[in-house]
Amino acid sequence: MSINREVVEHVAKLAKLAISEEEAEQFTNEIAGILAYAEKLNALDTTGVDPLISPVPMQAVLRDDIVEENLSQQEALAAAPEVQDGMFKVPRIIEEE
């Protein structure tokens, strides 16, 4: 895929990253370089090869349906910047018009 300034700015926005004009320029060049390097893989014919999900052949390990004691409410909220009624207080979710 081709990378350009708009893509970089879009991805930054989705990731909630504030980047400067200079950084946008710099990342565009750097990411383009990385992608170009990865593009080399396309030279290989992968017809009939299954996608590799993990380098080691492993499958999901399952746990039994057993409830265990975990964090107390106090512990859960210990690092919260703001708390009310045992819950995390968060800013307005939808902007006013």
Place this chain on the structure above:
Amino acid sequence: MDYEVVIGLEVHVELKTKAKIFCSCSTAFGGEPNSHVCPFCLGLPGALPVLNKKAVELATRAALALGCTVHKTSTFHRKNYFYPDLPAAYQISQYDKPLATGGKITLSNGKTIGITRVHMEAEAGKSLHQGDDILAAEYSLEDFNRSGIGLIEIVSEPDIRSPEEAKEYLEQLKAILQYAEVSDCKMEEGSLRCDANISLRKRGSKELGTKTELKNLNSFRAVERALEYEVQRQSEVLKSGGEVVQETRTWDEARGITSPMRSKEEAEDYRYFPEPDLMPLELEEGWIEEIRSQLPELPRDRALRFQEEYGLNEYDSGLMVSTKEMADFYEATVKLFPEPKEVANWLMVEVQRLLRSSEQEIQESKLLPENLAQLLKLVKDGTISGSVAKTVLEESFATGEEPKKIVEAKGLSQISDEGQLREIVASVVEANPKSVADYKTGKGKALGFLVGQVMKQTRGMANPQLTNKILKEYLEQQ
């Protein structure tokens, strides 16, 4: 212009496991906020998911009950977006290799609605908006007790053609999932939720029109009403030459309208990528078959059997299988009182009325199959009349007491003793010489009046047939 309605439904159902899908926190509803949480379901860095086997089993059972093909290998992906109820800023879900695909639900008119896929994912937390609604709220509070509960998402094909069909699809889906004991499916507790996609197209056209997605549908009735509103709205837009805007709209129950949702979020761009912390899920064929063999008789099969075995019509059988508990109650009662149609009538009318007024499900009430059967026997053998039976039912429903005991304690037995009835008849006849004279001159109404007087004296407990017979005999002899 004649339009065809095209509807597809996405239903989220919470799996009835004890622990969450990727961690060992409790799934219990209610409880102190943020007391069923751990580093994983709070999205703290470094915490790793381990898949709950029971969640896989329930999801597989649901998929099989819906006639889907369960895939031997499925994988998990991260769906990335920012929202305060999603602490890790991604939801673990399934993307290109879901657990199961290709099922169906058959509606009562015989039409089948395709099921595209069934996949597993993790539930988000719950936001409490501090204001009238999310728009008015200055801030919100987050409770993560729900975060990480196992969900299945069931996506239908766009095969649904009317709001009524959408409602029936949901009712059938709910019944199937309850029968399979996959989920409680309580919409009021949020363990079943539905979003709807709806578009219109010119009748006969193969191309799909532009759709809107409807959210905040809190009951099956709301789904139906919101879809009806949207059919109306979209057809007016199209008829006036306008274009439907592709957007998410929220249902306003109080005002009965849908309106566009505004959100901070950019247009959907979830950047799905394989979940690096979970290896592919591999299911053994034998395990899938074992789960299939444990499936209970499903509602539609049971309704067909009720029609065949008990001679119920389609409508009645549908009502009797609407929940597994009702169907079990019905069969248990019929076993003790083998008049299937009579039992169905009592359950559909009188018991249903009591359930509605007490806002209970049959399994929550104190009524027992043996007590309903006993009550119907008392009516059949003439111990009590049909109208007294309704009073006795109310009492048994409220207290769980045996009908026989209620009848005894309250002296509600029908008077079927001929000698006793004769005495009462004699006194009534004596007190009403005018009616007797009327009867003699052939006025039919007079007999009815005299029967009424006997009933009045006995507080409705005289056996009506016997009273009629004795009264006639008595009058003839006069």
